[in-house]
Every structure is written in C-alpha cells, then in structure tokens.
Amino acid sequence: MGDVRFTGNWNSVNAHTVPKWYEDCKFGIFIHWGIYSVPAFAPHTWELGEVDSKEWFADNPYAEWYYNSLNIGKGPTYKHHIEKYGKDFKYEDFIPMWKAENWDPKQWAEIFKEAGAEYVVLTTKHHDGFCLFPSKYTHFNSVEMGPKRNITGELTEAVRDAGIRMGLYYSGLIDWQYANDPIFEDDDLFGTASPTFAYADYSYNQMKELVDDYAPSVFWNDIGWPTQSEEMMPYFLAHYYNKVPEGVVNDRFNGRYYDFLTKEYKSGSVNRNEKWEMCRGMGLSFGYNANEGDDKLISVPNLISLLVGTVANNGNLLLNIGPKADGTIPEEQVRRLKILGAWLKVNHDGIYGTRCSDRESELLENGIELHYTQKDGNLNVFADHLKEGANEFLIKGYHGALRPFDPAVKVETEDTAEGLFVKIPEYKEDMYVVGLTNRF
Structure with missing residues (x-):
C-alpha cells in the first residue's frame, strides 16, 4: 500500500483499502477531555439510539455537550448551571478553571498499554471549538488558554513511545464558535451547524494541519463534513493517505465515504461483512460526568462481553475514558481498564489478529x-x-x-x-x- 499515490478524486480515493493493522488491533481507547471536564455534569438518562432525538437533546447524557445543553435554556444541565454558577456565568468562563495540573501523558500511555489497547483516539477539537493543539487558524486553544499545553502533541509522543498507534478525532461539522444556535433535534445538526464557507475552509485547514503535524493513524471525523466544501473531501482524503499510507477514516463523511462503519451505543448499523467499530463511554457520557460513579458505569463482565461480541462479529471496540479536569483518569475507569487488560493478556491469541x-x-x-x-x-x-x-x-x-x-x-x-x-x-x-x- 505504501507505493500507491492517491489523487484528489473519488475514483482514486475509493481504491483505498482497510490496512491490516486496523483489522488486527481490535481494541482502542477514545479520550474526551476538554473545557466540559470542569463542570463535568449531565443527567444519567439513556443510551444513544434508545430515544427520539427530540427527547435526547433536552436531557442529553453527554457531558461534552454541556454548551448546547446550556444553550437550550431548559432541562437538568441548564438548571444545574444556573443553581451552581449563576445566569451570567458563560461556558467560556470555565476555561481558566481547566488547569490539567496533574496531567502526566506518560502515565496515561502506561495505563493504556496495561489495558491492552492497540490504538488511541484523542478529541483534538470537540463541538465547542476549543482546540487541544496550537493552531495557525485560531487562538482558541489549550496552548494559549486553560492548561497552556499542547495536549495533542504531548499525548501523541507518549502514546507512540509506548508502542501504541495514535489517532485523532475532529468535530468536522459542528463548531459553536462559528454557529451556536441550539441543537434541539437531529435535523438541526446540518440545519444550523456550520452554515458558512468561512467555517468550511477553517475546518478543512485544521484537518489538514492535524494530518501534517501529527500524521494520525486514524482520522476520526465527527457528525459530518460542511456541505459547502464536500467537493474538497477527496482531496483531503488523498492528502491524508499520501501522508499516512496506513491511515484509516470512519464513516462520518456525509454518507459519501468510509474505511470502517461506526456504532455508538445503540445507534448505527453494522454487519459482519464490513469492518466496523463500536464506540461508547464507560457510563452514558463520553466526557467525565461526576454523576456517574462506579455503580453507573458498565460492569466488568459486560465490558469483556462487549469486547468479545464485537470482535467475533468483525468489529473493533473503541472504549472511551473521560479524564477529570486535573488530568487524572477516575479510579473506577482505571480499574476496569486493568481487569480488561489482565483478561486480554491471557486470551490475546483469540482476539488480536483474528478474523470472523x-x-x-x-x-x-x-x-x-x-x-x-x-x-x-x-x-x-x-x-x-x-x-x-x-x-x-x-x-x-x-x-x-x-x-x-x-x-x-x-x-x-x-x-x-x-x-x-x-x-x-x-x-x-x-x-x-x-x-x-x-x-x-
């Protein structure tokens, strides 16, 4: 595959095949960490795919959607925010409170290694638009504000030093610094998000920046791609595959392209004939939710069952951790990772490198x-x-x-x-x- 040069058209890009490493690796760690880790709040309600989107967004269990839950102006997160921080306290006011003072990327990488993870995917920019890397295109990032560190760069180095592949998540469609009308239902995802050509260029430039600066093994786009720049999609994909010959992308490209399909909790359709990936948090949230104690997280037996059932049916498990604002991974999450890692150590030959x-x-x-x-x-x-x-x-x-x-x-x-x-x-x-x- 390393000898193939891709050009920016669909015929060329469609010739890309899923690399062997991604078929073999079976288990990865997803990381949602950001400004939202400071309030660390969401109601513990339901799994994605269990209810209609009109119910979902009002009682959103995803702590990383705190900004939007606040923006909706009603519901548990809004009520909590008004009571705890007051009406005049904006989401951006959390930034100085996110200090990551106890963060040790090497320690994280050691935990991931012990868990048996073969790849890691970090949220470099979630829907709030805050970038966990120094970007030429915005000052709204973790090097100039909040932790004052290049989280993406430091973690990429630590993870690779531990012999694990590094992937990057990017919120391609939504950025509330560009368009922040509240999202009440699924139709609003494309209807109110990223309405401008300016944002389409911005997201495209940042995606390219991430590829050029970090060469991620996985490029994990979220929600979709701005419709104004869909024709730039094959050029971006070609650029990525030429830079990272063994790179791989998910299926959140407006239905136009994928290397692997995604399932998120109960949402998404997958089959045994195509490579797919199951992603979920340990609880109902991806970002750290202080409401989700040990009893609200997936049990160890269910976690191991999930991994086995996923792998046996041609999937990889991308299991999320939600670190606290100080940079520590909650003890109850680490405990699950260690037990899963111990089980994998014994059963590794039946998991890694296997096929359906x-x-x-x-x-x-x-x-x-x-x-x-x-x-x-x-x-x-x-x-x-x-x-x-x-x-x-x-x-x-x-x-x-x-x-x-x-x-x-x-x-x-x-x-x-x-x-x-x-x-x-x-x-x-x-x-x-x-x-x-x-x-x-």
Missing part, C-alpha cells in the same frame, strides 16, 4: 452465549454468561480437541455425534468470558 469465523455467535437455550474467531486456520471459542460452579454446552458440528487459553480453567470435552460436548466443572465469576482454542 464462519460460525456466527449463538445464544444457547441454557443462556450461555458462544462467540467464535479464527486465526491462521485455528478456531477460537468464547463461552459467555457462564454461572458460578459447573457449566456444560455443546458446540454443534465441531469435532476436535479444544484447550482453554487460561490454564486455571479446567475443561472436560467429549466428542459426540452432534458435536463437541464441553464441561467446565469449576467456573468462577472472575474468569469472565472463557476462551478455548484448537491451537496446541
């Missing part, structure tokens, strides 16, 4: 769910929702030996006419999903 098996995931009558991956002609079987104590299940139509990835898991098998009968006599809940393989 011809066998599709299946829910058995006894409530056990089986997921399958394959690698180099070897089959891996993951048994989920096992109960404390003895468990048994049948892998229909499979005849052959299997061994557990985890030597602590005892497994007994019997080949029958219907398939392989598997017994796990002493399952403990802290084993989580049990991985088996026919690779010896």
